[in-house]
Amino acid sequence: DAMVIQNPRYQVTQFGKPVTLSCSQTLNHNVMYWYQQKSSQAPKLLFHYYDKDFNNEADTPDNFQSRRPNTSFCFLDIRSPGLGDAAMYLCATSNSGQPQHFGDGTRLSIL
C-alpha cells in the first residue's frame, strides 16, 4: 500500500564518498520534493520537480543534485558528503496545490 517509497531506509557512507538516495511513487503526482531534516528541526526543502522542471532552493549546497528520469522516480545525489550532511532525507509528492504525501525517509549517516 505504500505510495511514496524511499530506499534504502538507512544509508551509511564514508566522508566524501558519493551516495544516491531514491524515491518512487505510485500516485502519479506531478510534483516531487526532497527535504533534509535534522534532529528536532523543521524539514528543509532542498529542491522540487514540477513535472520535469527542476527548482532548486537558493541555499541548497552545490553538493546536492537531483534527477527525475520519469514521473515515478526521483533521485537525490550527494557528490561529496560531509559530516554535516548526516540527516533524515524525506521525499514527498503532490499534485499542484494538493496535500503532500511523504515517504518514510532515508536516514543518512556519514563515517
Added chain:
Amino acid sequence: KQEVTQIPAALSVPEGENLVLNCSFTDSAIYNLQWFRQDPGKGLTSLLLIQSSQREQTSGRLNASLDKSSGRSTLYIAASQPGDSATYLCAVRPGNTPLVFGKGTRLSVIA
C-alpha cells in the same frame, strides 16, 4: 520571508485530556495550511489541510482551526491516547510555492 513558529516545543499530558497545539505564521497571505504527524524515525503523515478560505477542518478526534488575519492555527486533540504521542508539525503554503514548516511540537501522552 514566511516564518512558522510552534509553541510549545514539547508537551506532556495524561491520557484522556483534551489538548491544543499552537502554530503561528508571519505572513497572512497563505494558500493553505497543513498539519502533519511524525513518528520517531518516520516520514510525515498529513492529518488535516485547511484552505485559506476555510476556518476549520475536522477528522475524528482532531480539529484544526485557521485565523488568517492573526496568523494563527490550532490543532485540537480530544480525549488524547498514548498512540497520539508523536511530533506534530504545522506547515503553510505561501501562494503557489512549496510548504514552509514549523519545528513541531513533541507530544507525549502518558497512560
